[in-house]
Amino acid sequence: MSRPTLRTEFSERVGIEYPIVLAGMGPVAGTGAPTACSELVAAVSNAGGLGVLGGVGFSPAALSEEIRKIRSLTDKPFGVDLLLASNFLMPRGKAVDSSMKGMSFKIPSEHRSAIERIAAEVGIELKKAPPEAGAMGSWLEEGKSWAGSQIEVVLDEEVPVFASGLGSPAPFAEALKANGTTILSLVGNVQGALHVAAGGADYVVAQGTEAGGHTGRIGTLALLPQVMDAVAPTPVIAAGGIASGRALAGVLATGAVAAWCGTAFLVAEEADQPDLQKQRILDARAEDTVVTRLYSGKTMRNITNPMIEAWEREGLMALPMGLQAALIRDLEHSAREAGRSDLLMNAAGQTSGMIQKRRPAAEIVEEIVSEATQILAEGLGARITAAI
Ligand SMILES: Cc1cc2nc3c(=O)[nH]c(=O)nc-3n(C[C@H](O)[C@H](O)[C@H](O)COP(=O)(O)O)c2cc1C
Incomplete structure (x- = not known):
């Protein structure tokens, strides 16, 4: 059978x-x-799609190794995604200290006691995490920022596509474009879209609240036309809740030029996720994902668990990104030590309810593409009468 055409x-x-x-x-x-x-x-x-590496956790050396690994596995275009959140752009020594010890002094006592109560409630013994566990940026050179050091690698390696998951690409846009890199920037509202478009994004990725991971409050179908109108002529890519050819056809019909899909690939055979996390996604219904600030301080959609529920019952304001991670470090470490991976972060979107089986990523791409092509090439005319 010939391959479908969808361009x-x-x-x-x-x-x-x-x-x-x-x-x-x-x-x-x-x-x-x-x-x-x-x-x-x-x-x-x-x-035939575009793979984008989740690069946020890599040191520069590990990032360039991973990019080289990608190049050894494919000669096709690919991208790298990094978070350009403000604390990732601050030079070491100036702002958020890379040592968690420094951070722990800024954690309010009511938050500390809440952590003790949550541990008791979920039935784990609270243990001190060793200093190196999760330590941020031990590789970071004095005066350099986390994201800035990673971007140097993206530039050196001449990565074809760069995506900023949080924040504007402005500080790096000129250098990236001079290198021939296409820039994508994720946003969850019109204000963010205007900001990244002005900051040099070639494509604005409008991500609806359905999405797994960090997410906003507006649904994909409500968000897309508003972002398109706001940033035109900058083209828009749709994200959040797209895990089928039906959804892909739908967002292409709104004028989006592509779909950015996360949850659809979470249980792919090649996805690096612990088995339990994959199984929980397979078992989940759409209602089983909730938005919480527990893990990062920013709103993040996860498969729910007793630790998230206990945190939400506390009713506390989350701490800023970085500090919130420091706050829950002992809690996460203790859950891991106790073999309670069911309490750990399991970011996933509302389409978890339709993810049914583990399979190779190529099969997922093929299924989405052939369903969308079928609808766009034949199906719509058969079901809908429209004339002008
Ligand atoms: C497990 C997981 C991890 C994620 N990590 C990142 C990340 O590091 N950077 C980023 O820009 N977005 C991240 N996201 C959000 C995705 O890029 C994407 O916007 C989202 O998954 C799209 O919605 P969908 O899950 O409904 O397909 C993550 C999402 C998930 C589910």
Whole structure:
């Protein structure tokens, strides 16, 4: 059978076959390895989509090694996703200290007591995490920022596509473009979209609240046309809740030039996720995901668990990103020590309810593409009468 044809302005510009992008997804459950790892990135790119590496947790040396690994697995275009959140842009020594010890002094006592209560409530003994566990940026050179050091690698390696998951690409846009890199920037509202478009994004990725991981409050179908109108002529990629050809056809019909899909690939064979995390996604209904600030301080959609529920009952304001991670470090460490991976981060979107089986990423791409193509090429005319 011949391969279906599904092309957009985006697929033509980046030189891929289909307008499907594997979302850059970083590490979950304290594994250190990103879900969107080199194997998954290469598998999606080889299948005709665009694989994007979840690069946020890598030191510069590890990032360049991972990029080289991708290149050894595919000769197709791929991308790297990093978080340009403000604390990741601050030079070491000036702002958020990379030592968790420094951070722990700024944690309010009511938050500390809440952590003790949560541990008791979920039935784990609270143990002190060793100093090196999760320590942020021990590789960071004095005066350099986390994200800035990673971007140097993206530039050196001449990565075809760069995605900023949080924050504007402005500080690096000129250098990236001079290097021939296409820039994608994720946003969850119109204000963010205007900010990243002004900051040099070639494509704005409008991500609806349905999405797994960090997410906003507006649904994908409500968000897309508003972002498109606000940033035109900058093209828009749709994200959040797209895990089928029906959804891909729908967002292409709104004018989006591609879909950025995360949850669709979470249980792919190549995805680097612990088994239990994959199983919980397979078992989940759409209602089983909730938005919480527990893990990072920012709103993040996860499969719910007793630790999230206990945190929400406390009714505390989350601490800023970085500090919140420091706050829950002992709690996460203790859960891991107790073998309670069911309490760890398990970022996933509302489409978890339709993810039924583990399979190779190529099969996922093929299914989404053939369903979308079928609808766009034949199905709509058969079901809908429209005339002008
Ligand atoms: C496990 C997981 C990890 C994620 N990590 C990142 C990340 O490191 N950087 C980023 O820009 N987005 C991250 N996201 C969000 C995705 O990039 C994407 O926007 C989202 O998954 C799209 O919605 P969907 O899950 O409904 O497909 C993550 C999402 C998940 C599910």
